[in-house]
Amino acid sequence: MSLERIRLASLHNKVMSAEQAADIIEDGMTVGMSGFTRAGEAKAVPQALAIKALTTPMKISLMTGASLGNDLDKQMTEAGMLARRMPFQVDSTLRQAINSGQVMFIDQHLSETVEQLRNHQLRLPDIAIIEAVAITEQGHIVPTTSVGNSASFAIFAKKVIIEINTGQNPNLEGLHDIYIPSYRPTRTSLPLVKADDRIGSTAIAIDPAKIVAIVFTNKSDSPSTVTEPDADTQAIANHLVAFLEQEVIDGRLPKNLGPLQAGIGNIANAVMSGLLKSSFEHLTMYSEVLQDSTFDLIDAGKLDFASGSSITLSERRNKAVFGNLEKYKQKLVLRPQEVSNHPELVRRLGIIAINTALEFDLYGNINSTHVCGTKMMNGIGGSGDFARNAHLAIFVTKSIAKAGSISSVVPMVSHVDHTEHDVDILVTEQGLADLRGLAPRERAIQVINHCVHPSYREALLDYYNRACAKGGHTPHILAEALSWHQRLEQTGTMQVK
Ligand code: COA
Secondary structure, eight states: OOGGGBOSGGGGGGBOOHHHHHTTOOTTOEEEEOOBTTBSOOOHHHHHHHHHHHHSOOOEEEEOSSOOOTTHHHHHHHTTOEEEEESOOOOHHHHHHHHTTSSEEOOOOTTTHHHHHHTTSSOOOSEEEEEEEEEOTTSOEEEOSBOBTHHHHHHHOSEEEEEEETTSOGGGTTSBOBOOOOOTTSOOOOOOOSTTOOOSBSSBOOOGGGEEEEEEEOOOOOOOOOOOOOHHHHHHHHHHHHHHHHHHHTTSSOTTOSOEEEOSSHHHHHHHHHGGGSSOOSEEEEOSEEOHHHHHHHHTTOEEEEEESEEOOOHHHHHHHHTTHHHHHTTEEEOBHHHHTOHHHHHHHTOEEEEEOSEEETTOOEESSEETTTEEOSOOTTHHHHHTTOSEEEEEOOSEEGGGTEESEESSOSSOSBOGGGOOEEEETTEEEEOTTOOHHHHHHHHHHHTSOHHHHHHHHHHHHHHHHHOOSSOOOTTTTTHHHHHHHHHSOSSOO
16 A cells, blocks of 8 residues: 555544445445546446445446446446446447447546536436546545546535555656636636646645545556558548648648647557658647557657547557656646536647547548447547537548448448538548638549548449439438448448348
């Protein structure tokens, strides 16, 4: 035990086992837990709770920042203890439970959860469970590798359980910038005008009397699962870099592009890696998750500063970053997700937002979440927070999935996360469609000419021509608009056999 990490000595008597802390959580409670994109989640208490729930059935509503690592969502789902879950997840077992209707999943813009809590539109957490590297002399909480919604959960909850993770580098202290917006209707603007501005404190200020349990743990965050760029993601990156270079030449972007946001997943990570070989310098990021590519860009001297809400790294990168934190600390800040994703700041900073679509349609509507319009994949995450307000809203995807049986470019998306009004640029390995200033019929031509895979191009053009013959500002043949998805469900492929 490292009691020196609890610098307020009066809290030393709150130390207990994870099992004892789990006993504080009761059936029917709403729990707010740290954790954002598999980083900085509480680990020991939810695991103890899941084990307990196997023999003592219980249900909780669980809110986090975003996804959890260490198979926690899997274990909690298998224990049958999740009644409701929000606002994001990436776990295949939980995904199945969501799609079978066992778990009620609320898929939410990541910047909105605490705003809705603050305004009592959501039930406040009864209890918060927060991973920390330390508790300060004032009893304030120093988070670990993510901030997410932890600060507001701890502020709103009646009781707080802290997991001190001795495996996390104590030098993480100082990395965080905790800022809580004031209440409406007298809220002032968020005082942040540059990606590297610090506007808050380095720890979460709560009344230490609310801390009911402190548990020690030394479990690591799960490594990220991003794969190395392949030929397709490399091609997507190349198209995008060439486009951004032209924007600079044409005087529409500054030489360093302005702050960049990149979403989760393999494709967005590969696109950011593509900037390594570009001519851009003095880049900055104002994003939510900082992945391997962020640190590759810092090491290459390309990226001056990165603001995020979490750091999620592969095994390869983990030791190199957290083992040498001094090297990176001055170039990083971790913020609450309502600040990292704040629409006011995204618009003010002029962010270039790069997110991944599952599929998009002729006119530029985006589906990021629902396979065939019904089955939840992960959730909308922060993509809407950024895309709606970005200087450039860019969506990337491979033009086909599942060995070509799925076209990611379809006549009409089967679910809409981002409407055509929020989308500027679409990129697949086939090319890039610049939709700015174009009417729907012009957008469709760009999409057909530049984005769709050759094996689906003729069919998409045929659909578009016949839709145009019927007429309309945004031409469609309603009886056929989702026929590609129907064919996939019925025959296993969108291709006409
Ligand atoms: N229909 C069905 N499945 C599709 C598909 C489509 N149109 N397009 C891709 N997929 C499948 C892939 O085959 C792959 O399946 P697998 O895991 O069984 O191999 C899976 O989706 C992931 O695709 P991949 O190509 O590896 O991309 P990714 O890792 O970059 O993830 C998203 C893509 C869309 C799932 C992911 O980016 C996401 O959840 N986005 C929404 C949230 C978001 O944008 N957040 C940004 C801020 S956090």
